[in-house]
Amino acid sequence: MAQLTPYCQVCIVGGGPSGIVLGYLLARYGVEVTVLEKHGDFLRDFRGDTVHPSTLCVLEQCGLLDAFNRLPQQRVHHLSMRFGDEQLPVIDFTGLKPFDYLALVPQWDFLDFMAEEAKRFPGFKLLMSHQVSGLIRENDQVCGVTGQGPDGDFSVRATVVVGCDGRDSTLKRQLTLPGTNIGAPMDVLWFKLPRKPKDPEETMAIIGAGHMMVMLNRNDYWQAAYVVPKDSDGEWRQQPVEKFRDAVGGTAPFLADRTDAISDWDSVKTLQVAVDRLLRWHQPGVALIGDAAHAMSPIGGVGINLAIQDAVACANILGKAFRNSEPIDDDLLAKIQQRREAPTRLIQRFQQQIQKRVISRVLAERGSPPRPPAVIRWLLKSRRVRNLPARLIGYGFRREGVETGLF
Numbered sequence: 310m311a312q313l314t315p316y317c318q319v320c321i322v323g324g325g326p327s328g329i330v331l332g333y334l335l336a337r338y339g340v341e342v343t344v345l346e347k348h349g350d351f352l353r354d355f356r357g358d359t360v361h362p363s364t365l366c367v368l369e370q371c372g373l374l375d376a377f378n379r380l381p382q383q384r385v386h387h388l389s390m391r392f393g394d395e396q397l398p399v400i401d402f403t404g405l406k407p408f409d410y411l412a413l414v415p416q417w418d419f420l421d422f423m424a425e426e427a428k429r430f431p432g433f434k435l436l437m438s439h440q441v442s443g444l445i446r447e448n449d450q451v452c453g454v455t456g457q458g459p460d461g462d463f464s465v466r467a468t469v470v471v472g473c474d475g476r477d478s479t480l481k482r483q484l485t486l487p488g489t490n491i492g493a494p495m496d497v498l499w500f501k502l503p504r505k506p507k508d509p510e511e512t513m514a515i516i517g518a519g520h521m522m523v524m525l526n527r528n529d530y531w532q533a534a535y536v537v538p539k540d541s542d543g544e545w546r547q548q549p550v551e552k553f554r555d556a557v558g559g560t561a562p563f564l565a566d567r568t569d570a571i572s573d574w575d576s577v578k579t580l581q582v583a584v585d586r587l588l589r590w591h592q593p594g595v596a597l598i599g600d601a602a603h604a605m606s607p608i609g610g611v612g613i614n615l616a617i618q619d620a621v622a623c624a625n626i627l628g629k630a631f632r633n634s635e636p637i638d639d640d641l642l643a644k645i646q647q648r649r650e651a652p653t654r655l656i657q658r659f660q661q662q663i664q665k666r667v668i669s670r671v672l673a674e675r676g677s678p679p680r681p682p683a684v685i686r687w688l689l690k691s692r693r694v695r696n697l698p699a700r701l702i703g704y705g706f707r708r709e710g711v712e713t714g715l716f
């Protein structure tokens with residue numbers, strides 16, 4: 310078995326938003342870090358593209374904002390919902406400080422960008438096409454990982470292993486940490502449609518009877534998420550794809566002239582929505598963050614940003630301990646969970662309420678599209694009211710700041 314690095318201080322499993330940002334921050338603090346990512350590139354177009362104000366703050370603190378702004382992106386100041394022919398603005402970022410928008414950047418561009426920035430630091434090592442499959446343990450303590458790479462089996466030894474390997478985390482399975490499954494009433498059918506110059510500009514959710522669709526403006530095309538009841542994609546896929554095209558055109562009539570771009574069922578991906586949370590995020594020598602510790606519902610597009618907030622907290626705690634030669638023990642790793650569990654719970658509770666009160670009702674409706682009560686429509690006339698959900702999803706409950714300066 311090839312030993313890739315004789316030793317590194319932190320081995321990060323998974324190069325998604327939490328893993329790459331954690332790798333960047335730790336390397337910036339002067340920690341020797343190795344990130345292992347199982348895919349050969351970051352080209353996954355199905356995990357969301359939202360860079361929220363909380364992440365923009367992190368980029369600014371790291372001096373990366375100007376470079377980030379040069380990436381192709383759209384800035385979203387408002388989000389609205391369409392109920393039949395009525396359009397209702399529901400979320401409004403305008404007036405929020407320091408950032409009054411969320412940026413939509415393809416996730417692969419964002420991860421490429423962060424990885425390139427991280428490579429400027431001598432302690433950063435990113436190994437693509439390296440899939441972790443096991444943990445090395447000595448004296449009841451995790452002290453490295455094993456896996457398979459392009460040149461065969463490998464092992465990496467480290468003082469700490471951080472699992473950033475997403476909601477199907479291999480590390481979580483191996484550690485058999487206790488967890489709670491919150492669940493979700495829906496799955497998502499994910500596909501693209503061409504965008505035409507006269508189409509609406511804004512990112513929006515369209516509510517129908519028994520279904521809803523979220524449309525993300527990606528300049529020359531729409532990324533669409535058609536929300537269906539949990540585990541019902543099999544029923545859809547038994548039907549001719551024309552049925553699905555008609556459903557999409559019926560939900561968003563301005564798209565009806567181009568639904569034949571959905572050539573067959575292969576061009577529609579099913580994304581299983583999961584919401585869960587570990588009760589314990591760590592064991593001696595290993596901690597989990599991001600979706601590995603708490604899978605998020607796509608509601609509010611908060612998962613990436615919460616994962617990045619976890620990464621900032623984790624880097625602050627580990628970075629300082631390494632710098633001050635403090636013991637990296639289980640008590641230290643527990644601090645990551647202590648810091649991040651409450652904001653995660655609160656956001657999941659918010660998502661749970663929306664799932665129960667809005668999504669489940671919409672999916673169960675068989676008549677005409679449900680409309681919000683008059684009092685909600687009246688309240689949403691106020692920008693201050695629309696600012697509340699914008700603040701919640703944009704900045705979250707406990708904003709993490711990058712504490713340790715450059716090494």
Ligand SMILES: Cc1cc2nc3c(=O)[nH]c(=O)nc-3n(C[C@H](O)[C@H](O)[C@H](O)COP(=O)(O)OP(=O)(O)OC[C@H]3O[C@@H](n4cnc5c(N)ncnc54)[C@H](O)[C@@H]3O)c2cc1C
Binds near residue numbers: 322324476497598605
């Ligand atoms: C349908 C849907 C839409 C969503 N839309 C949004 C959105 O618009 N905005 C938003 O903020 N969030 C969204 N989310 C949630 C978001 O995708 C996650 O919360 C976020 O990606 C979590 O980041 P992460 O780094 O923790 O994990 P992930 O993004 O899942 O990254 C995990 C990484 O680990 C790698 N990996 C896995 N196993 C191994 C292994 N054994 N060895 C090595 N590498 C491994 C994977 O290849 C991957 O790169 C959505 C989720 C769903 C299901």
